[in-house]
Amino acid sequence: MSVEFAGRKLANPVFTASGTCGYADELADFMDVNALGGFITKSITLKPRRGNPTPRIVETDAGMLNAIGLANVGLERFIAEKLPLIAKMEPAVFVNVAGTTIEEYVAVVERLAGEKALAGFELNISCPNVKKGGISFGIDPAQVEEITRAVKKACRSKVLIVKLTPTVTDISVTARAAIAGGADALSLINTFTAMVIDIETRRPVLANRTGGLSGPAVRPIAVYLVNKVYREVAREAGIPILGLGGIRTASDAIEFLIAGATAVAVGTASFIEPDCATQIVGGLHDYCVRKRIASPAELTGTLAGPA
Amino acid sequence: MTQKHESRKKGCHAATVLSNVRAGECFWKMRLRFSGEAAGAFARFRPGQFIEFDTSDLAIPATESIPNALRDGARRSVLLRRPFSFSDVAVQGDATLADLLYCVVGPASLRMTTLRAGDVASLIGPLGNGFTVPAGKRTALLVVGGMGLPPIRCLARLLSTEHKDVEAIAFIGARTVASLPLEERPAAFDGGLSLSVPTFATLGVHSMVATDDGSAGHRGPVTECLARWLQENVDRDRESLIVYACGPERMLEAVAQIAAERDIDCQVSMERRMACGIGLCQSCAIECRVEDSTETVYKLCCQDGPVFDAREVVFGAETA
Numbered sequence: 001m002s003v004e005f006a007g008r009k010l011a012n013p014v015f016t017a018s019g020t021c022g023y024a025d026e027l028a029d030f031m032d033v034n035a036l037g038g039f040i041t042k043s044i045t046l047k048p049r050r051g052n053p054t055p056r057i058v059e060t061d062a063g064m065l066n067a068i069g070l071a072n073v074g075l076e077r078f079i080a081e082k083l084p085l086i087a088k089m090e091p092a093v094f095v096n097v098a099g100t101t102i103e104e105y106v107a108v109v110e111r112l113a114g115e116k117a118l119a120g121f122e123l124n125i126s127c128p129n130v131k132k133g134g135i136s137f138g139i140d141p142a143q144v145e146e147i148t149r150a151v152k153k154a155c156r157s158k159v160l161i162v163k164l165t166p167t168v169t170d171i172s173v174t175a176r177a178a179i180a181g182g183a184d185a186l187s188l189i190n191t192f193t194a195m196v197i198d199i200e201t202r203r204p205v206l207a208n209r210t211g212g213l214s215g216p217a218v219r220p221i222a223v224y225l226v227n228k229v230y231r232e233v234a235r236e237a238g239i240p241i242l243g244l245g246g247i248r249t250a251s252d253a254i255e256f257l258i259a260g261a262t263a264v265a266v267g268t269a270s271f272i273e274p275d276c277a278t279q280i281v282g283g284l285h286d287y288c289v290r291k292r293i294a295s296p297a298e299l300t301g302t303l304a305g306p307a
Numbered sequence: 308m309t310q311k312h313e314s315r316k317k318g319c320h321a322a323t324v325l326s327n328v329r330a331g332e333c334f335w336k337m338r339l340r341f342s343g344e345a346a347g348a349f350a351r352f353r354p355g356q357f358i359e360f361d362t363s364d365l366a367i368p369a370t371e372s373i374p375n376a377l378r379d380g381a382r383r384s385v386l387l388r389r390p391f392s393f394s395d396v397a398v399q400g401d402a403t404l405a406d407l408l409y410c411v412v413g414p415a416s417l418r419m420t421t422l423r424a425g426d427v428a429s430l431i432g433p434l435g436n437g438f439t440v441p442a443g444k445r446t447a448l449l450v451v452g453g454m455g456l457p458p459i460r461c462l463a464r465l466l467s468t469e470h471k472d473v474e475a476i477a478f479i480g481a482r483t484v485a486s487l488p489l490e491e492r493p494a495a496f497d498g499g500l501s502l503s504v505p506t507f508a509t510l511g512v513h514s515m516v517a518t519d520d521g522s523a524g525h526r527g528p529v530t531e532c533l534a535r536w537l538q539e540n541v542d543r544d545r546e547s548l549i550v551y552a553c554g555p556e557r558m559l560e561a562v563a564q565i566a567a568e569r570d571i572d573c574q575v576s577m578e579r580r581m582a583c584g585i586g587l588c589q590s591c592a593i594e595c596r597v598e599d600s601t602e603t604v605y606k607l608c609c610q611d612g613p614v615f616d617a618r619e620v621v622f623g624a625e626t627a
Contacts (some may be wrong), residue, residue: 018587026586029318030431050605054624055580058592061384064582068589071605091423215386271583272361272388274319274431 001285003037004295005240005263006093006159006184008119010037013296014253016279017267018042018096018122018243019068021277022084024089030274034090035281037263041078041086041126043098046107048074052129053207058196062248063166063215064268065194067129067208070098075108087117089103094161098124098134102147109154120159123151123183126190128167128212138165138190141177148181161185161242164229165240166218167193171225172232179237186234187242187265190221215268219246223259230260230301248276250283318585322405324426324600327419330408330490333374335420336394336405339428349403352396354461355553355576355614359388359584360407361429365418373417383414386420387582388431392553392613394457394506395464399519408457408488434584438462438574440470440549445547449512450562452531452554456488457462458576459553460506467510476500476536477514478506480529480558484522496523500536529554530561537569545571552576556622573617579608586610591603594621 001012015038021027023041033039047067051071058065065099073081078095086093086248095112099105109121125147127134137143144162152160162178164171175186191212196205204210234241243261248269256264266277273279284296293299322339330336341349363385367373395406409416422428425616438458440447447466451459459477466475481487484496491505496516502508504516515532516524525532533550552562553576566573579591591608596619603621606612 016563020587022587030585051589051592054592056592057388057580057582057588059385059582064387066582066588066590071589071592090593147413268386271588272363272386274583274585274587 001281001288001296003262003295005038005092005242006161008159010092012037012092012262012281012284013240013263014038014277014284015040015255015263016270016277017265017266018124020267020270023078023086025082025085027270027274028140031278034176035278036091037281038092038094038119038265039086039089039199040094040096040122040265041082042072043070043096043127044075044078045070045098046075046104048072048077054082055206056208058205058211060196060213061217063213063217065196065206065211066191067206067211069208070134071128075111079111079136083115087115092119093095093117094120096122096124096163098127100130102150104150105147106154109151113154113156116232118158120161120184121151121155122161122163122187123148124163126163126165128165128191128193128210129208135165135167136301138174139168141173144174144177145181148178148183152182159184161187163190164188165190165213166221166225166301170206172229175229175233179233179239185240185242186229187244188229189218189245192218206275214246216246216248219252222246223255225257226261227303229257234260235301247280248273250280250287253280253284254287254299257296258301258303260303262297262300282291319429319431320348322428322430324422324424324428324451325597326424327422331488333411334488334490335409335411335417336490337409337422339407341403341405341407342401344534346398346401346403349396349405349433350398352393352405352433354465355437355458356393356435357390357392357584357613358430358432359390360419360433361388362415362418367414367418368421374411376442377411377413377417381414381417385415385418388584389415390496390581390584391505392458392461392576394460396461410454410488418553431584435609436611438576438614440466441549441572443546444473446543446548446549446551447475448533448536448548450529450550450552450554450558451477451479452529452552452558453481453486454488455552455554455576458552462551463507463510463512467512475510475512475600477504477512478517478529478532478536479504479514480517480532480554482519484518487516487518487523528558528561530558530565533562534565537565537571545569549573550617552617556624560622561616563620563622566617572616575617575620576614577608577612577620581609584609594623595625597618
């Protein structure tokens with residue numbers, strides 16, 4: 001079940017996605033976190049962030065909107081309180097990094113780049129729920145390249161994944177920019193900016209007005225975008241894709257692999273079934289046995305043409 | 308990895324439905340049975356703790372049995388689990404029984420009504436921190452607003468069995484007599500303290516009812532009943548009193564203020580929209596004061612609560 005992802009050997013290609021798996025201790029009651037291939041922490045910023053006022057979530061058909069606002073303990077408390085537990089984990093651990101300026105991103109990465117326990121970083125330039133930073137970097141190709149280059153320099157030997165937003169005209173353009181800046185891998189997609197209105201009060205349900213749509217509702221779009229980036233950019237560049245967006249079954253995960261992803265991440269589904277990601281590891285194993293496939297890596301980018 | 312992963316379900320449990328019946332205009336009561344490992348986990352359930360109930364796979368009732376007001380929204384699909392607190396938990400041999408009193412308000416609770424005896428439900432729990440009974444308390448004032456009843460009822464049971472030296476008095480408020488989440492309705496409510504509400508009376512707990520429209524008991528907010536009782540019992544040692552409350556945030560805020568003015572301990576059970584209940588989603592933020600500081604922090608309703616010391620909470624986030 002092992003796969004190679006940006007030069008790292010992973011026990012399997014299944015990750016838990018940033019912002020849906022806390023700092024690992026929360027999930028440990030419900031599953032063996034060591035059965036995961038990779039783990040991506042909640043976004044870490046240089047200073048602690050309170051996050052947005054509530055309501056921060058609202059359910060929609062087959063999905064949900066969130067506007068958490070990058071609430072996190074900040075770099076120092078992350079190192080003191082969360083890193084020791086994370087350091088003991090077997091999966092490849094990536095720290096998701098967010099900020100409001102390039103300097104903030106670089107400062108967080110510089111501080112953590114020497115940590116042996118970490119496989120690398122995921123650059124969050126696609127959060128739709130903060131006023132400064134986040135998605136404002138991720139929609140402008142020139143800025144994507146600039147921030148990727150600056151952070152990559154601070155990464156030392158660590159792997160740098162750049163997480164892309166789907167709310168652009170052509171995601172291949174931002175994917176190219178990230179690769180030009182030195183990204184070792186791409187993750188896609190982050191959430192779609194969306195809104196739900198309370199028709200009694202005629203106000204947005206979320207205190208932040210808008211939030212990011214995730215869950216099964218976005219999955220077919222995510223599969224399409226992964227395939228598009230794979231065909232147009234990533235395959236030729238030899239850059240692996242971490243595919244995510246609405247995955248909650250092994251079949252969902254396999255679709256992403258066929259579309260071009262080297263690994264997949266489970267996000268919203270962990271809220272409903274906390275051990276969803278490890279169940280998918282089991283389902284993926286069964287599929288490989290049934291199809292006589294030695295490694296899920298053999299599935300990547302095997303989408304056939306129309307029958 | 309060559310072997311199929313064996314999924315461990317610590318905290319994620321199956322419960323068998325023993326019964327699921329309508330208990331009022333829009334209230335239903337489901338009795339659940341836990342066995343095996345889950346029985347042990349829920350035997351330690353504390354009043355005020357909660358569970359996350361999965362309704363995503365449940366059928367929608369036949370159109371004719373869906374209340375008119377819910378028909379439009381009933382077709383919406385359900386993805387996330389829904390949080391509930393139990394109104395009673397009892398150990399019976401190797402099993403643990405739990406009562407889930409719920410109000411049918413939307414697509415998820417509507418689907419719950421289709422569960423029948425023998426069906427199996429998936430739920431995560433017990434979650435969060437329940438009510439605590441500090442040493443030295445002699446009188447517990449239980450304040451309920453509408454669907455805030457279940458955890459308070461569960462607490463009344465605990466007090467009557469494990470804290471017999473603590474006298475409990477319940478103040479039960481709702482908008483109208485029909486929105487009182489009581490399974491058995493007394494013939495008449497007078498505005499005074501009595502053993503008229505069966506669910507509390509069976510525990511020996513006196514209660515007082517208030518409705519906004521005066522259709523039962525005292526006409527006006529239930530907090531007026533609490534304030535009046537405290538006025539009439541002003542000679543009691545405030546250290547021996549404690550207030551417990553669960554209900555709409557506006558009511559909790561008023562209860563907290565009444566308790567704070569008299570320097571009486573008060574615990575409130577808070578509610579927030581939550582996607583997971585286990586600290587993953589970070590959506591259920593509660594603004595809390597930091598001791599000896601003007602600063603506030605966001606705590607999580609699911610992990611740090613849902614029961615908070617009332618002095619800590621900055622109310623009003625979701626009452627606008």
